[in-house]
Amino acid sequence: MLAGGPSDSRFASAVKKEDRKNSAEPTRIHGHVEHASSMSDGAPERDSVIQLERKSVMGRSPTEAEMSRAFSKKRPALGYWDNRGIAEPIRLLLHYVGVEFDDVRFDVGPPPAYDKSDWLLVKDHLGLSAPNLPYWIEPGGLRLTQSHAITLYLAQKHGVDGESAAVRGRAIMAHECVRDCVSAFMAVTYCNAPGYCDAAEDGVHAAGALQAARQSARFNAKRDAYLKEKLPSHLDTFTTMLRHGATGWVAGSAEPTYADLCLGEALDQHLIFAPHCLDAPAHEPLRAFMGRFRGLPAVAAYHQSERFKAEPLHNRYAHFHCGWLHSAEKYYTQRHYTPRSAGEAKKSRRRELCRDILALVLLLGVLGAMMAVGRTAIEFHELEEHVEQEAACAADLPMCNMTGCCCPSPANFVDAGGVSLESASGI
Numbered sequence: 001m002l003a004g005g006p007s008d009s010r011f012a013s014a015v016k017k018e019d020r021k022n023s024a025e026p027t028r029i030h031g032h033v034e035h036a037s038s039m040s041d042g043a044p045e046r047d048s049v050i051q052l053e054r055k056s057v058m059g060r061s062p063t064e065a066e067m068s069r070a071f072s073k074k075r076p077a078l079g080y081w082d083n084r085g086i087a088e089p090i091r092l093l094l095h096y097v098g099v100e101f102d103d104v105r106f107d108v109g110p111p112p113a114y115d116k117s118d119w120l121l122v123k124d125h126l127g128l129s130a131p132n133l134p135y136w137i138e139p140g141g142l143r144l145t146q147s148h149a150i151t152l153y154l155a156q157k158h159g160v161d162g163e164s165a166a167v168r169g170r171a172i173m174a175h176e177c178v179r180d181c182v183s184a185f186m187a188v189t190y191c192n193a194p195g196y197c198d199a200a201e202d203g204v205h206a207a208g209a210l211q212a213a214r215q216s217a218r219f220n221a222k223r224d225a226y227l228k229e230k231l232p233s234h235l236d237t238f239t240t241m242l243r244h245g246a247t248g249w250v251a252g253s254a255e256p257t258y259a260d261l262c263l264g265e266a267l268d269q270h271l272i273f274a275p276h277c278l279d280a281p282a283h284e285p286l287r288a289f290m291g292r293f294r295g296l297p298a299v300a301a302y303h304q305s306e307r308f309k310a311e312p313l314h315n316r317y318a319h320f321h322c323g324w325l326h327s328a329e330k331y332y333t334q335r336h337y338t339p340r341s342a343g344e345a346k347k348s349r350r351r352e353l354c355r356d357i358l359a360l361v362l363l364l365g366v367l368g369a370m371m372a373v374g375r376t377a378i379e380f381h382e383l384e385e386h387v388e389q390e391a392a393c394a395a396d397l398p399m400c401n402m403t404g405c406c407c408p409s410p411a412n413f414v415d416a417g418g419v420s421l422e423s424a425s426g427i
């Protein structure tokens, strides 16, 4: 699978090896948090098993904070890299159907290492059967990966997969066509990604830069060929589907389906990549479609909200990352994207250590207080006995024929003949 792009196991294993080799301080960004609606299917919670399965990755296990950021258990979580990539259609779908979720975004470090430890630390600890990004985890329930499976599951669950078997079939077909187009697109934007090509072009992944170079000779050639030779036929397909559907939506549904949302997002990314790509007269139906898609109240509300991040577009090692819409520098200085430096990570570990020490001190304090209370109770009991003894003396009871004080020492007890019990017994 391609990290940030289409499936390519060769790429994934190369990247994994590279990541483990380049292990450094994890960097992270904090995904925004939204309140949850219940998504549980009632499946048994397996976190106890997952706890036991935890193992060390890159020399250490994930901390509780890292685990609960990946999945807080309070809300469903969609995990992905911090970019639109192949997860944005799912984010869009979730906003469209009104499901609240944690938008968990993992960071990739800067070139040339592109450290991915932020994700790799938790990857094998989330109870995913096929660990990958994007993932979808529901509290106490389902854990899914594979973008297609997540999309279809959510669409079915929330009734945006089409109103009839025929429409549902066409929606699946349209979605697959969108995925083909996106794969071809990513083969261009990731053409210099580590492990995806035999060798990256010089200067594309420069140390000290914040991301891969925005252009290169290879990228420019592939982009031009894609826009000229491949994209038009994908656009023709979508145009034909819209014509056949005759409802304005790609599967011919009365209302938009998930396939329309996926197509809308794919075309949106293409319009950033090549702003004139829909200009041909033959693609007028697609321009009209984009107007309808963007005008859907839920889509418009999401695109205008703080939660929508127009950039990064693809991953940091792609040519299509930050700076296509706004200044990349401005983007990198935004708070949500400031990667944690090694110093900050150290500080955070120190904070965690201080918190643990404080908890220990508090625990010891509570234990000490409990012991003090116990001791006081014993002393009180002894005092009570003492008072009873004194009362017995005062009443001149036969049990205690006191010679001096009333202390219940054997030396103070005398038998009727005035002999101390202690001396009589030879103590």
Ligand SMILES: N[C@@H](CCC(=O)N[C@@H](CS)C(=O)NCC(=O)O)C(=O)O
Residues within 6 Å of the ligand: 001, 002, 003, 004, 005, 006, 007, 008, 012, 085, 086, 123, 131, 132, 133, 134, 145, 146, 147, 148
């Ligand atoms: N077929 C999978 C591909 C998943 C994939 O390639 N994920 C990339 C990001 S787009 C990745 O970096 N995964 C993390 C990993 O391999 O650990 C899907 O559609 O979800």
